[in-house]
Amino acid sequence: MRKRQGILIISDGLGDRPIKVLNGMTPLEYAYTPNLDCLAREGSTGNVYPIAPGIPVGTDVGHMEIFGCDSDKYYPGRGPLEALSAGIEMKEGDVAFRGNFGTVDEENIVIDRRAGRIKDGTAELAKALSGMCLEDGTLVLVKELTEHRVAVVLRGKGLSAAIVPTDVGTANEGVRLVVPHPENPQCEEALKTAENLWEFTKKASDILKDHPVNQERIRNGLLPANVILTRGPGQLSAIPSTAKKTGIRALCIAGDITVGGIAGLVGFDYYVQDSFTGGFTTDYMGKAQKAVEAIGEGYDWVVIHVKGTDLAGHDNQPLEKVRIIEEIDGMMGYIMNHIEKDRCYIAFTADHSTPCEAKDHTGDGVPTIIWGPDVRRDKVEMAGEAYFMEGALQNLKARDIFALQMDLMGFSKKRGA
Amino acid sequence: MRKRQGILIISDGLGDRPIKVLNGMTPLEYAYTPNLDCLAREGSTGNVYPIAPGIPVGTDVGHMEIFGCDSDKYYPGRGPLEALSAGIEMKEGDVAFRGNFGTVDEENIVIDRRAGRIKDGTAELAKALSGMCLEDGTLVLVKELTEHRVAVVLRGKGLSAAIVPTDVGTANEGVRLVVPHPENPQCEEALKTAENLWEFTKKASDILKDHPVNQERIRNGLLPANVILTRGPGQLSAIPSTAKKTGIRALCIAGDITVGGIAGLVGFDYYVQDSFTGGFTTDYMGKAQKAVEAIGEGYDWVVIHVKGTDLAGHDNQPLEKVRIIEEIDGMMGYIMNHIEKDRCYIAFTADHSTPCEAKDHTGDGVPTIIWGPDVRRDKVEMAGEAYFMEGALQNLKARDIFALQMDLMGFSKKRGA
Numbered sequence: 001m002r003k004r005q006g007i008l009i010i011s012d013g014l015g016d017r018p019i020k021v022l023n024g025m026t027p028l029e030y031a032y033t034p035n036l037d038c039l040a041r042e043g044s045t046g047n048v049y050p051i052a053p054g055i056p057v058g059t060d061v062g063h064m065e066i067f068g069c070d071s072d073k074y075y076p077g078r079g080p081l082e083a084l085s086a087g088i089e090m091k092e093g094d095v096a097f098r099g100n101f102g103t104v105d106e107e108n109i110v111i112d113r114r115a116g117r118i119k120d121g122t123a124e125l126a127k128a129l130s131g132m133c134l135e136d137g138t139l140v141l142v143k144e145l146t147e148h149r150v151a152v153v154l155r156g157k158g159l160s161a162a163i164v165p166t167d168v169g170t171a172n173e174g175v176r177l178v179v180p181h182p183e184n185p186q187c188e189e190a191l192k193t194a195e196n197l198w199e200f201t202k203k204a205s206d207i208l209k210d211h212p213v214n215q216e217r218i219r220n221g222l223l224p225a226n227v228i229l230t231r232g233p234g235q236l237s238a239i240p241s242t243a244k245k246t247g248i249r250a251l252c253i254a255g256d257i258t259v260g261g262i263a264g265l266v267g268f269d270y271y272v273q274d275s276f277t278g279g280f281t282t283d284y285m286g287k288a289q290k291a292v293e294a295i296g297e298g299y300d301w302v303v304i305h306v307k308g309t310d311l312a313g314h315d316n317q318p319l320e321k322v323r324i325i326e327e328i329d330g331m332m333g334y335i336m337n338h339i340e341k342d343r344c345y346i347a348f349t350a351d352h353s354t355p356c357e358a359k360d361h362t363g364d365g366v367p368t369i370i371w372g373p374d375v376r377r378d379k380v381e382m383a384g385e386a387y388f389m390e391g392a393l394q395n396l397k398a399r400d401i402f403a404l405q406m407d408l409m410g411f412s413k414k415r416g417a
Numbered sequence: 418m419r420k421r422q423g424i425l426i427i428s429d430g431l432g433d434r435p436i437k438v439l440n441g442m443t444p445l446e447y448a449y450t451p452n453l454d455c456l457a458r459e460g461s462t463g464n465v466y467p468i469a470p471g472i473p474v475g476t477d478v479g480h481m482e483i484f485g486c487d488s489d490k491y492y493p494g495r496g497p498l499e500a501l502s503a504g505i506e507m508k509e510g511d512v513a514f515r516g517n518f519g520t521v522d523e524e525n526i527v528i529d530r531r532a533g534r535i536k537d538g539t540a541e542l543a544k545a546l547s548g549m550c551l552e553d554g555t556l557v558l559v560k561e562l563t564e565h566r567v568a569v570v571l572r573g574k575g576l577s578a579a580i581v582p583t584d585v586g587t588a589n590e591g592v593r594l595v596v597p598h599p600e601n602p603q604c605e606e607a608l609k610t611a612e613n614l615w616e617f618t619k620k621a622s623d624i625l626k627d628h629p630v631n632q633e634r635i636r637n638g639l640l641p642a643n644v645i646l647t648r649g650p651g652q653l654s655a656i657p658s659t660a661k662k663t664g665i666r667a668l669c670i671a672g673d674i675t676v677g678g679i680a681g682l683v684g685f686d687y688y689v690q691d692s693f694t695g696g697f698t699t700d701y702m703g704k705a706q707k708a709v710e711a712i713g714e715g716y717d718w719v720v721i722h723v724k725g726t727d728l729a730g731h732d733n734q735p736l737e738k739v740r741i742i743e744e745i746d747g748m749m750g751y752i753m754n755h756i757e758k759d760r761c762y763i764a765f766t767a768d769h770s771t772p773c774e775a776k777d778h779t780g781d782g783v784p785t786i787i788w789g790p791d792v793r794r795d796k797v798e799m800a801g802e803a804y805f806m807e808g809a810l811q812n813l814k815a816r817d818i819f820a821l822q823m824d825l826m827g828f829s830k831k832r833g834a
């Protein structure tokens with residue numbers, strides 16, 4: 001089959017519901033999006049479920065599915081994904097956690113789960129802890145992530161991820177650090193892992209509290225990062241490489257390193273530069289230019305991820321979400337003007353919905369477009385959840401969209417003969 | 418996530434096909450339904466399959482799916498469901514049957530499968546049989562259900578539900594009672610169970626024929642209930658509680674005790690009063706009032722079931738079906754006027770289609786609406802199968818609708834992070 005190229009733009013948490021301040025429209029319906037409207041008019045559209053109707057997903061699961069991977073079978077938990085994002089090379093048997101630098105008082109009461117939203121100095125703090133050897137010989141690897149976040153990996157014999165780690169959970173500040181314990185008290189591997197995690201947590205606090213970064217913070221009236229709170233334990237199972245399975249060479253462009261980590265997990269290259277923030281403001285045009293460049297270099301599939309729409313949803317900022325969608329539309333315009341339209345398929349989707357009013361991920365379908373030289377056109381004329389309900393892709397799933405774009409690009413595999 | 422409440426109205430067997438005497442419309446399209454039209458206009462709609470396209474289901478399977486339970490994995494057969502409805506506490510290993518009081522002649526030829534549609538005296542008849550001990554020590558429990566119906570449970574060691582029981586089947590009057598036998602002659606447990614059932618059937622007939630209730634019936638020229646016909650054998654497996662799984666406190670309001678039994682099975686409370694008949698006429702407003710009351714009391718989810726539409730379908734009475742749909746619409750109006758609209762999601766669906774002309778359950782999709790403060794609106798303006806084909810929920814499944822309503826109410830669980 002002839003091979004063609006494709007670009008996919010993922011607007012994180014894009015899906016929304018009718019919002020009063022937007023005259024009963026969603027942010028996508030309300031935004032001025034001439035380029036997305038054009039793609040919608042000339043392509044196939046629909047609201048697509050990340051996994052199934054009414055099932056909310058996290059960014060990690062959402063992206064696994066968008067990348068053609070069955071999360072139900074292969075989702076390893078958030079810990080391993082974060083560790084990979086951080087650049088730690090996971091080995092079989094490792095137990096990984098995602099975590100925060102936090103602040104505790106002398107009685108281990110959690111004062112702030114994010115150590116005053118610490119940003120600077122976390123690399124030094126992580127370095128001071130990483131490589132710690134525990135009493136039974138277990139090795140601990142620690143690597144900073146964005147802002148207050150950190151990845152922790154226990155590497156040793158006979159460990160298990162079936163434990164309750166130390167983090168007290170959102171909105172639970174003012175309570176004491178959880179003493180890690182096995183989910184099932186009978187499980188010796190989990191018991192050992194919990195003891196290891198506790199030993200690490202105490203030793204880490206001893207090192208952190210006297211660290212120059214924290215002494216400096218205290219002098220400046222800032223909360224010290226004197227504890228590591230861990231959650232999301234998991235072990236990595238063998239995840240099938242989407243790149244190998246389909247034969248595509250793919251590049252993921254994202255400021256959010258979780259997304260980059262997942263891309264790596266399924267065999268894609270990952271590109272980030274400082275101006276790609278994973279925040280409210282990012283270098284939209286830089287991402288678009290990089291994508292066009294990568295297509296020029298011969299990548300089969302280039303994925304661009306934009307995080308801002310999700311953040312605006314979590315913060316219930318509909319107008320900010322509108323603004324970011326309009327930035328994405330501009331990015332689309334650049335891409336459309338710089339690709340060979342007769343040999344490139346463009347898709348646009350989201351990993352999940354984060355409706356402003358709900359301030360959290362929901363199980364609503366996400367607005368999706370597939371566009372290209374010979375894509376079937378449905379009757380939809382405008383970009384928006386309400387319009388897409390009449391589209392050809394309505395009620396499909398994220399993995400269907402992946403399969404459809406791969407098939408258009410000539411990377412699907414025939415069953416039978 | 419913020420929690421909200423929900424109400425679901427189930428119109429049993431509602432789905433239909435174009436009918437000539439209704440000018441080629443379905444009963445729902447033909448009926449005057451200003452309230453359902455309003456919900457359709459302001460919400461999402463579609464024709465939804467109970468399990469899959471073209472697969473007809475029974476009321477029991479249909480309701481399991483509507484209640485978020487995978488019937489393919491957990492359906493125990495009708496017998497156990499009826500036994501539970503009747504209030505028999507099932508134990509592991511029990512084999513339960515649904516049955517009828519019927520009339521046989523001296524040669525066990527079935528004269529009437531419903532003993533002249535007996536209504537009075539079945540409680541006494543069941544009591545006279547219940548507690549019977551068979552030769553091998555197996556205990557038999559018998560409990561009357563509505564009208565001529567009855568539940569029978571065999572409780573003993575080494576029983577199996579893989580048998581062909583005694584009932585001759587619909588439209589098979591005039592033939593001899595089936596002598597129960599195992600589906601697989603090699604299966605000793607099934608052989609033993611079949612023998613037990615036959616022993617019970619013969620002893621029951623001996624007791625029934627001389628029972629005062631039957632002597633009285635014969636004196637009044639009515640057919641005696643001198644046999645118990647059994648069908649639908651099954652054993653109860655552990656069914657996951659939907660209430661526990663989701664964390665909702667739910668109430669089911671229904672005159673039909675099968676529906677109530679299924680509600681109990683998945684962990685819902687069940688409410689019935691004498692005016693809720695499960696028949697052609699029921700206390701529509703009483704049900705609506707009770708639902709509003711239950712929402713006021715803090716139930717998360719309240720389900721109202723109306724049986725009449727199914728009965729009208731079975732009897733090929735399109736105009737009667739129209740009348741019942743209009744009653745349901747009035748019920749809807751009452752509910753809409755008595756809830757807090759900004760914190761309650763209303764859904765409307767059916768367990769299956771019972772098209773009048775087919776006079777039986779079919780595998781057509783069932784008209785469905787989801788409505789609420791921030792539900793996405795599709796373009797559908799009227800309630801009816803034909804209109805809903807263009808709706809956003811078209812071709813989803815019953816369990817999707819459950820998941821979507823739970824997600825809107827804030828009772829879904831995120832996968833991943």
